[in-house]
Amino acid sequence: MRELKIAPSILAADFTNLGAAVAEVADVVDMLHVDVMDGHFVPNLTIGMPVIKALRRITDLPFDCHLMTTNAIDYLPDLAEAGATHVTVHAEVYQNPAPVIARAADVGLTVGIAVNPVTPVEAIEPFAEDVAMLLVMSVEPGFGGQRFIETVLPKVETLRKLVDSRGLETDIEIDGGISPANTRRVWDAGANVLVAGSAVFAADDPVAAVAKMRAAIT
Numbered sequence: 759m760r761e762l763k764i765a766p767s768i769l770a771a772d773f774t775n776l777g778a779a780v781a782e783v784a785d786v787v788d789m790l791h792v793d794v795m796d797g798h799f800v801p802n803l804t805i806g807m808p809v810i811k812a813l814r815r816i817t818d819l820p821f822d823c824h825l826m827t828t829n830a831i832d833y834l835p836d837l838a839e840a841g842a843t844h845v846t847v848h849a850e851v852y853q854n855p856a857p858v859i860a861r862a863a864d865v866g867l868t869v870g871i872a873v874n875p876v877t878p879v880e881a882i883e884p885f886a887e888d889v890a891m892l893l894v895m896s897v898e899p900g901f902g903g904q905r906f907i908e909t910v911l912p913k914v915e916t917l918r919k920l921v922d923s924r925g926l927e928t929d930i931e932i933d934g935g936i937s938p939a940n941t942r943r944v945w946d947a948g949a950n951v952l953v954a955g956s957a958v959f960a961a962d963d964p965v966a967a968v969a970k971m972r973a974a975i976t
């Protein structure tokens with residue numbers, strides 16, 4: 759049975775009160791999604807090691823670090839040291855993720871590989887057995903709070919068929935514009951790890967927002 763995992767993106771949290779924002783949802787989510795942006799791969803800068811390290815002091819949740827960076831491989835040891843547990847790199851940067859997978863294994867990180875909305879799913883299909891997670895972006899990476907791009911769903915369907923037909927446990931994650939309103943659609947397409955930034959942390963009641971997402975698939 760496929761398990762729904764909710765990964766709230768802290769990018770949408772109140773940074774003046776980050777510890778409290780995370781503590782509020784910690785018991786109802788499966789991991790924290792940490793958007794690391796470098797100003798090169800995407801036109802934005804966000805957060806890195808100091809924030810990951812600080813959050814690790816207050817929670818044991820897995821940290822799903824989404825590396826929107828052109829030199830992700832250089833940071834794997836520091837990320838692991840800071841308390842990351844998983845890193846996802848982009849297929850647009852690493853056409854062959856083998857060196858990333860090897861380096862990550864050395865430092866105890868699991869790996870995912872992501873495709874932007876315009877990148878064909880074929881870019882990550884060959885690695886379904888080698889990684890822990892396949893990420894389909896449903897917005898252009900770089901900013902939170904964007905509108906969900908529905909046309910990426912066939913890529914999720916393709917990956918779900920591939921993973922299930924081979925009996926793999928590889929997670930299929932979707933990221934960007936996810937909310938209780940489209941949870942059912944992305945789950946039915948085959949995603950099981952749902953990233954939600956603004957739908958959780960900008961909600962009046964983040965815990966209720968997560969509950970609504972879980973209820974949407976029952």
Ligand code: DX5
Binds near residue numbers: 900954
């Ligand atoms: C976009 C990031 C997303 C983003 C999601 O580049 O990768 O994780 O924070 O935020 P929402 O859910 O608000 O689209």
Ligand code: ZN
Binds near residue numbers: 792824933
């Ligand atoms: Zn992300």
